[in-house]
Amino acid sequence: MRQMDRYPFFIAIILFLLAWMLGLPMRAQSAPLKDIHCTLIQDQESGATLYQDGVCDQRVSPASTFKVPLALIGYDAGILSDQHTPSWDYKPEFNAVKRDRKTVDPTIWERDSIIWYSREITRRLGAKSFAGYVSKFGYGNADVSGTAGKNDGLTNSWVDSSLEISPVEHTDFLRRLLAGKMPVSAKAHEMTKAIIPSFKAGDWTVQGKTGSTGLDKNKRSLGWFVGWAEKDGRRIVFARLVVDAKRSDMPKGLATRAAFLKDLPQLVK
16 A cells, blocks of 8 residues: 555544543434324224224324323323313413413313313423423323423423334323223322313314424424224224324314224224
8 A cells, every 4th residue: 555545444433532531522413203194093992903004113303292191191180270271361471372361271271182280280290200200100101301402391392302202102101091901090080081182083082282393403393183983882992003204284183083983983983
């Protein structure tokens, strides 16, 4: 090897050693989240899979579907009392979007997906109690630490942050909720089920919660619709998840819900 040919090799070695000594990252950042499309439907009692399509075991942010476990927490901790209590007035410091600047009770909270109401619940809980409940629930990765360096776990961990859950884990959580097997009071189980929004899908009566958030600096969007449905004494649980870069005239969670309600009568007879 000629002396000139050795220079690039020596330079590469020097750069590697400098990076190692200075603690610089030695690998590229993780790739952007791939498109995900999952529909999972299970029998509530047996857990038997009745329909499955797509990737259903990948964890992502729960977004506003987290309002279901948060309702369980709120009722068990005594912060929430019934379907309409407490009723909290909007305050300017909540810095909410215009449509959310109103008086909100538990039913309106779930129906209109009001994030400032969620944050008022978690603030009243405190970080230790909040983390304890999520851990006891075995909810996804149970990580409510929040965004690194921002100290926002108590108010934002479930929105494109540290907390993640898969569709498979969602349906497992819902089955335990409907069976009354979560580590909370019987009242918490019943009140939570009472405030989840209701819809119709053919002959099915559906209760479920949407979730929407941006990902990859809003290059992609996430839409959830999770819940349960009943027909002729039969009850199923479901989770539909869509992650892609497609745009629509409505939040992705609402679009995901509309599509699922249309599809359900054909997916499970």
